[in-house]
Amino acid sequence: MTYEEFWKLPTIKSYFPLNYASGNNWVSFKVKCHQCGKFVSNHRTRGVVTSLFNGNYRKVNIDYEVVAHGLCHACDVITTAKYILHEDMTMSGRDPDTGKMNRWKARQEDKTSVLFMKPQKLMWWKKLLKWFGIK
Numbered sequence: 001m002t003y004e005e006f007w008k009l010p011t012i013k014s015y016f017p018l019n020y021a022s023g024n025n026w027v028s029f030k031v032k033c034h035q036c037g038k039f040v041s042n043h044r045t046r047g048v049v050t051s052l053f054n055g056n057y058r059k060v061n062i063d064y065e066v067v068a069h070g071l072c073h074a075c076d077v078i079t080t081a082k083y084i085l086h087e088d089m090t091m092s093g094r095d096p097d098t099g100k101m102n103r104w105k106a107r108q109e110d111k112t113s114v115l116f117m118k119p120q121k122l123m124w125w126k127k128l129l130k131w132f133g134i135k
């Protein structure tokens with residue numbers, strides 16, 4: 001990917017929060033530079049988030065696939081992270097340390113070398129407001 005192509009991509013932040021009907025939502029997604037280990041700023045984290053539909057006629061599940069490229073301000077290198085965020089607040093993808101496919105619970109993400117995210121559950125009254133379409 002060229003720098004030009006990189007800067008044309010929308011910021012990953014512009015897709016968030018990702019909301020599920022259950023009230024779960026993902027509030028952010030960050031990429032850690034593979035060279036210096038620091039988080040890349042939102043402005044320099046760009047890519048695409050797509051919805052993946054699966055399930056059957058009784059229940060449709062939506063997963064979000066995130067392909068994020070982080071251009072480190074200090075190192076000037078791009079780190080690419082590709083993960084699927086699930087409604088049960090788990091995330092699956094390739095483990096940056098072992099190279100194997102893995103699935104993590106949201107609160108453990110700061111232990112991995114690539115990502116950090118903060119899961120947030122809506123309070124019952126927020127769900128109610130949402131149900132009635134009040135913001």
Ligand SMILES: [Zn+2]
Binds near residue numbers: 033074
């Ligand atoms: Zn760096």
